Amino acid sequence: MILFFVALFISCEMKAQLFTHATSSSSALEAYDVDTAVVYTSCDSISLAATLTMPKHPVCAVVMMTGTGKQDRDCTMAGHPVFAEIADYLSSRGIAVLRSDDRGVGKSTGHYDCATTNDFAADALAAVKYLKTVKQLKKLPVGLIGHSEGGASASIAASRSKDVAFVASLAGLMSDGLSSVIKQNKDIIAAANMSDEMRERFNEIDSIMFNAAYEYAESDTLDSVLYHKYDEWKRVDDARFQASHPGEMDHFRFSIYMYVHTATSPWYRFFIRYNPADYLSKVNVPVLAINGDKDVMVNCDMNLSSVKRYLAHNSHVATKVVRSMNHLLLPCEKGTQDEYAQLKDRHVSDELMQCLYEWISSVVK
Numbered sequence: 001m002i003l004f005f006v007a008l009f010i011s012c013e014m015k016a017q018l019f020t021h022a023t024s025s026s027s028a029l030e031a032y033d034v035d036t037a038v039v040y041t042s043c044d045s046i047s048l049a050a051t052l053t054m055p056k057h058p059v060c061a062v063v064m065m066t067g068t069g070k071q072d073r074d075c076t077m078a079g080h081p082v083f084a085e086i087a088d089y090l091s092s093r094g095i096a097v098l099r100s101d102d103r104g105v106g107k108s109t110g111h112y113d114c115a116t117t118n119d120f121a122a123d124a125l126a127a128v129k130y131l132k133t134v135k136q137l138k139k140l141p142v143g144l145i146g147h148s149e150g151g152a153s154a155s156i157a158a159s160r161s162k163d164v165a166f167v168a169s170l171a172g173l174m175s176d177g178l179s180s181v182i183k184q185n186k187d188i189i190a191a192a193n194m195s196d197e198m199r200e201r202f203n204e205i206d207s208i209m210f211n212a213a214y215e216y217a218e219s220d221t222l223d224s225v226l227y228h229k230y231d232e233w234k235r236v237d238d239a240r241f242q243a244s245h246p247g248e249m250d251h252f253r254f255s256i257y258m259y260v261h262t263a264t265s266p267w268y269r270f271f272i273r274y275n276p277a278d279y280l281s282k283v284n285v286p287v288l289a290i291n292g293d294k295d296v297m298v299n300c301d302m303n304l305s306s307v308k309r310y311l312a313h314n315s316h317v318a319t320k321v322v323r324s325m326n327h328l329l330l331p332c333e334k335g336t337q338d339e340y341a342q343l344k345d346r347h348v349s350d351e352l353m354q355c356l357y358e359w360i361s362s363v364v365k
Contacts, residue, residue: 030055032091038098039107040130042123049073049107050100050127052134053091060141060165060364061096061134063127065120067148067173070112073099075147077328078340082147082348089353095360096137098127116270117149121156128163141165141364143285145356146172148298148327151289152274159282166286166363168356171298171327174289175306177274178214180298182207187296191336198252201237205254208233213263214272223264230256280310286363287317290352292325294335318359325349 038050051073064083066075074081087097103110103123128142143166146154151172158164173180189202212229216222241250262268289307291300304319311317326335329348333339 029092030057030094032056038130040126042110042126043119044110046103046110046123047108048100048103048110048123048126050098051087053087053097054134054136055091055094055096057094058096058136058140059094060143060360061098061131061137062090062143062145062168062360063124063131064097064099065124065144065146065150065153066102067146067150070105071102072106073101075099078343078346080328080330080346082329085348086145086353086356089348090357090360093357093361095357096131096134096140098131100127114266116267117152117274118156118270120150120153121160124153124157125161125163128157128161132163143167143360143363145170147329149173149271151298151303152276155276155279155283158285158287159279164285166288166360167283168288168290168359169303169307170290170329170352170356171292171295171325172289172303173298174276174280174303174310175299176276177271178210179302181272182210183299183302184297185210187299188337191296191334201252202254205230205233205237209259209263210272213268217269217273222269223260226260226263227256230254276306277310280307281313283311284314285316286359287311287314288320288356288359289318290320290322290355292322292327292329292332292335292349294324294332295327296335296337297327316363320352320355322349322351322355325352 033054035052035054038052039047040050042048064075064087073083075083083099087099091097101108102112103115104112124144131137131142142163144154144157144164145168147170151169151174154167154169154172155174158167185206186203189199208229209226212225213222216225287307289304291298291303293300300321304321307317307319324331324333326332328340329352330343331345331349332343
């Protein structure tokens with residue numbers, strides 16, 4: 001599950017394993033080899049462990065990039081291995097796929113908690129560099145596929161390397177950090193079962209905290225500023241509640257200590273100041289952005305609008321809205337977090353898969 005901030009309320013080897021994947025959407029699927037013992041080196045001598053699915057006759061290769069939070073190479077979310085399913089779909093159709101354990105996850109070294117979106121972009125470029133050493137892939141184009149925050153990491157990486165041939169963003173972050181975290185928490189709160197008064201209180205303190213974190217992101221005093229802002233707000237809010245609900249117990253809770261811990265981390269300081277214009281303005285390769293209209297974590301309209309605005313100079317940009325798809329790329333009804341465990345269809349949207357494959361095929365012809 002991907003969150004920019006947790007909702008405020010409340011080498012054993014297995015090489016060249018061959019198997020065939022079949023679906024009803026294609027009659028010309030290929031078998032492919034699976035190497036689960038790939039290891040490559042990123043910055044600071046960090047070793048990243050990965051799985052490479054290799055078709056017999058690959059036409060290109062892609063690097064999968066995870067979103068916020070420690071993820072394994074399969075990007076297992078709500079019990080579903082999302083990246084494993086995407087890799088199977090693409091590799092059975094001629095596209096090699098590299099998917100890696102995040103830093104400090106599985107067989108990868110390093111410390112995830114010390115890394116930023118910028119570091120994840122460096123990891124992606126290290127993966128591209130590795131793929132360029134694989135005999136079958138040396139002369140083939142290599143692209144990036146980013147999910148959630150992985151969309152931002154892919155944007156950064158593509159702006160810095162000519163070795164990136166294309167970028168696909170799946171429910172990816174393509175808008176600025178501050179606006180995104182404000183919108184995300186508003187959407188989560190709007191979908192929650194609570195009174196309008198409670199929603200107003202959450203939105204008010206969220207706005208105060210997020211804007212303060214943005215303003216003081218590079219300051220050593222960020223923690224004390226956040227505590228001070230919270231104390232000021234709470235005095236006013238307490239008085240307001242007692243005036244309108246005399247004698248009642250106030251059940252409102254804001255996780256101030258958890259938020260300060262998160263906001264003072266290197267990752268959050270970078271993220272809250274993240275501006276996609278700094279990177280997308282330098283991206284000239286083909287870009288595909290697919291978002292679901294039921295995604296409450298990365299708002300569809302906001303992010304696709306950002307894609308069109310920041311990539312206006314690029315004539316090779318495509319966007320796609322998938323109806324009734326949530327942030328985990330699964331078909332849904334509501335798209336809320338509490339619905340994840342109730343979903344009967346735990347497979348990545350067929351519409352997304354087909355769109356992704358057909359677009360990649362078109363840009364690597």
